[in-house]
Amino acid sequence: MDFRILGPLEVLDQGRRVSIRRGKDQALLAYLLLHANELIASDRLVDELWGERPPPTAAKILQNAVSQLRKALGDDRLVTRPPGYLLRLEPGELDLDRFEALAERGRAARDPRLLREALELWRGEPLADLRDEPFAQRASLQLEEARLAAHEDRIEADLADGRDAQLVPELEGLVDRHPFDERLYRQLMLALYRAGRPGNALEVYQRARKTFDEQLGLQPGPELEELQRKILNQDDELSASRRAAPLARVAAPLRRLRLMLVLAVALVGAAVVMGLLLWDNGSGAPAVIPNSLVKLDPNTGKVLDVIEVGRQPVALAVVGDAVWVSNNEDETVTRVDPRTGHTDTIGGLRPPLDLVADGTRYVWISTNEYEQVTRIDTRTLHKDIVVPLGRNTFLLGIGAGSLWVTERPPNLGDRGTVARINLETAKVERTFEVGPVPVDVKIGKGAAWVTNGADASVSRINLGDGSVERIPIGSGPGHLVIAFGSVWIIAGRENDTVWRLNPQTRQPDAVIKVGKWPFNVTADGRGLWVALRETGKIVRIDPRTNLVTRTVRLGYKPQGMAVGAGALWVTIGHGNLG
Structure with missing residues (x-):
């Protein structure tokens, strides 16, 4: 079958259109297509299809819609599996998957033909016949952003092939429709200059500068300013061999x-x-090289420095005037001076996993293989406290005067625990039972939030009375961060999503498609950064729009991330990309 969402919702079977009833049948199919091959809980479907006030008969209407879809698509397509349903798709059956695959191949090869082929799959506004559905509105924005990125990449490849003058009208139209897209201004300036119109190219720069200043209160970025300087100087680099040099550079x-x-x-x-x-x-x-700490400009994503550390660096934290990195395979911790890049290595540790700052004086370390956490004095560079625990430790959080430690159960199906350690006494105050395989823990909004990797849930531990509340969410939730009034969770690694959880309603305000296999997440003052470990990238989310606005390709596996000392810091592991 051929499922299409890059335009009005369509299903074709051997070229013949399959009739899907309008209303909740189409909405249900669209939502399941956006989450193909993912088990979606019935409660979540009710929330997405009806919002905060579902009718009393919502569950019955959902069951009827499932029944109708099975009649249209076949019983083997829509699988019932507690606690909900899974829509089974084969590779290439969804136009979105074909678009993403072609676009990725086109980018890798700098091939405008492949990128054109990807863009030709679009038939108009995505899910145009479902624009009244909130989930479809969110998805449409994200899909349009992906479409624009592929369009810009196709133009970049055409510029490399020397199609300059032909691109000017197309770029003028795109700039009019997307007046805050700096990359389009850059491409238009370059096309005009190479077409023998340097004066017009400089006018485009002035137009961009005026638009950004008057409507955003910002100035053009360094790339646009550098291009203006090169045009003024008639830099030979701008007229270099279009097929070889630009491809090698870009x-x-x-x-x-x-x-x-x-x-x-x-x-x-x-x-x-x-x-x-x-x-x-x-x-x-x-x-960027394996087994390193990468320093990036948090505004532009530009790599500023690469510092070699130990083997398989995992977590990191900015502590006072230094960056600390845990090196799992070396069983060491590295302290890095962010100004000079000088490093000090501390050994004699059991394989460190997570690492968090306790003020500016101490660092706490967990290990997945031992039932303990260790504190290091950052002044003496020696461990000064080891706190024994009842289970193997995993990830850490600091808050409410305590160190919080997720503990894995001895048996996979058993419930996990979170230990709360008083930072003044270094004693365990209380242990909380949470879901199976607890992963990360972070403190904020009156609670400790714990992701449970084995049962698709988050545990909310009330800081006041210690009560524990279970919140269903995503699939395989992992790292999390609390920022911009929300709890942001890697909740669906296989489905490429980050969930924005509302701490008051306990419901997702957004489910954001970020790219393949999100692994870690952190926040700075302007947005969030997500590490896509198996693809060697990090991406930035704008919390105002819930859209990915920047992608930085690092080439090796990003693992831990932290913001501080004027930079974004990323640890880079070793091993082949997935």
Whole structure:
């Protein structure tokens, strides 16, 4: 079957349209297509289809809609599995999946033909016949953002192929429709300059500067300013060989591929290897390498520094005037001076996993293999306290005068626990029973929030009376952060989503598609950063729109993230991307 959501909802069976009843039948199918091959709880479906005030007969209407969809699609498509339903799709049956696959191939190869093919799958506004459904409105915004990104990537590839003058009318129209998109201004300026119209290119820069200043109170970013400077100086780089030089300069995946090939050959000579590790490919930024700490500009995502640490760095924290990194395979912790890059290594530890700051004096460390947490004095660089616990420790949180520790149960099906340790006495005050396989814990909004990886839930521990409330959410929830009035949760790694949970209603305000296999999440003053571990990327979410607004390709596996000391810090592990 052919399922289509990149336009009005359609289902085709061997080229013939399958009739789907309007109303809740179409809405249910659309929602399940957006979450294909994901088990969705019935309660969540009721919430998404009817909102805060479902009718008393909502459950019955849902069952009827399921029955009708099975008649239309076949009994084997829509599977009943507690606590809800799963829509089974094969690879390539959904137009969105085909679009994403073609776009990814086109980006990797810098091939405008593949990107055009991806864009041709669009038939208009996504889910246009369901625009009254709130979930469809959210999805439409995210899908349109993905469409625009692919469109811009196709233009970038066309510019590399020398199609300059032909692109100007198209870019003028796109800038009019997206007046705050800096990349489109840059592409239009470059196309005009290469078409022999430098004066018009500079007028575009002034137009962008005026628009940003008057409507956003901002100035153009450094890339646009640099392009203006090069146009004024008639820089030869702007007129370089369009097929070879721009691709080598712009196509990050191809740059990294060449770098890895050279590194493989250079293993015979350590001196050559070290030289290549510092090669910046002409981008002005140091190259990211495995087993490192990467310093990025939190506003632009530009790599500012790459610092080698121990093997398999996992977690990190900014403590006072230093950044601390746990190196799991080395069984060490590294302290990094963010100004100079100087490192100090502390050994003699059991394999460290998570790491959190306790003020500016101490760092606490957990290990997944031992029943303890350890405190390190940042002044003496020695461990000074070891607190024994009843179970293997996992991730940590600090808040309400306590260290909170998630503890894994000895048997997978058993309920997990969270230990609360008084920071002044270093004694366990209380242990709370939560869901099976607790993962992360963070404190805020009057509670400790715990993700339970094995039963698709979050446990909310009330800081006042210690009561524990279970909140169903996503699938396989992992890391979380509390910011911008919400609890943000990696809740659906296999489904590429971050959930924005409302701490008052306990309901998701948004479910945000971020890319394949989100692994970690952190926040700064302007937004959130999500690590896509298996694809070697980090992405930024704007909390005002709940949309991904920036993607930074690192090339290796990002693991831990923290913000502080004027930068975004990311630990980079080793191993092949997934």
